[in-house]
Amino acid sequence: MPGILSNPKADFDHIIVKRLHPTFAAELSGVDFSKPLSDDLFREILAAVTEYGVVVFRHTSLTDESHLEFARKFGELDDVKPYVKAGRPNRLKYDELFDVSNVEVDGTVLDPESARGQANKGNHLFHVDSSFNPRRAGYSLLLAHELPPPGMGGHTEFADTRTAYDDLPSELKEQLKTHNYIAAHSTHHSRKLASPEYFAHMDPRDYPMGRHYLLQRHEASGRMNLYIASHVHHIEGLEPEKSQELFDRLYDHAKSDKYTVEIEWVSAGDLVIWDNTCTMHRAVGGPFLRKYRRDMRRATVHDSSSQAWGLNEHSDVRVGLP
Ligand code: OGA
Ligand code: MN
Secondary structure: OHHHHOOOOOOOOOOEEEEOOOOOOEEEEOOOOOOOOOHHHHHHHHHHHHHHOEEEEOOOOOOHHHHHHHHHOOOOEOOOHHHHHOOOOOOOOOOOOEEOOOEOOOOOEOOOOOHHHHHHHHHHOOEOOOOOOOOOEEEEEEEEEEOOOOOOOOEEEEEEHHHHHHOOOHHHHHHHHHHOOEEEEOHHHHHHHHOOOOOOOOOHHHOOOEEEEOEEEOOOOOOEEEOOOOOEEEEOOOOHHHHHHHHHHHHHHHOOHHHEEEEOOOOOOOEEEEEOOOEEEEEEEOHHHHOOOOEEEEEEEEOOOOOOOOOOOOOOOOOOOO
């Protein structure tokens, strides 16, 4: 639908919106990140994230510090302190930056067959961030610091789970509404799916899971959303086969071509913000993995909607130390 794609929304005063897909995802311009952002401008950015689910800013010139300062405007930040305490050193200067790179603490390229490399393979499946923790992630702000050469891969793909829900056949929508299913999310499960041999002897059921309703209202936009991810180990109250069947049906539908868009990282300074409570995403991978550094740093904003904790007990526990 090129008409829609080239037609920027008229109701923003400060930002220019270029749509990247007929139903979600947009590239925003007109923001100078080297200056303090006015409240009006921030409100427009937030409104765009709410509407599009995924927004891209090119060559922002953000630093670790200004990246975090910008992210804090969206809410309270998650941090990696529990992982550092448990013995995984952080390459990055701030504990509020999640290291999503393939770079080792000494600067060398991560071996994809190493423990962290194996765990990272889970990122290649469509997921939402932190649905396995007691408090899920709301927004993620991923900033590129160093990228592989063009043509070597490293893109990120997104899926529009609100529109995927809208398009479900009405009897399936009714089934979801009537049963109000709860899904159990486990990072151990998705890692095992992505790397079955390496994790052959690990049983996700030995670890805590995050419990969330499968069908939810995305409060910021008022639209319904399918809150699914590769992390879903099972749907409660269904026999394993039925659970798998329903999950596969919804997940395969949501990640089909109609609801997905691939975003290419063009230069260091590119920033992508997504709302984990109305989209999924995945790392596409590519030949760069063994050869070139891809230094990506993520600020993760705790969800502050009424569904932030799902059906979980409120605690500081974090799951999933590789
Ligand atoms: C993340 C993530 C994908 C990528 O940062 O949460 O899944 O392409 N990243 O690095
Ligand atoms: Mn992620």
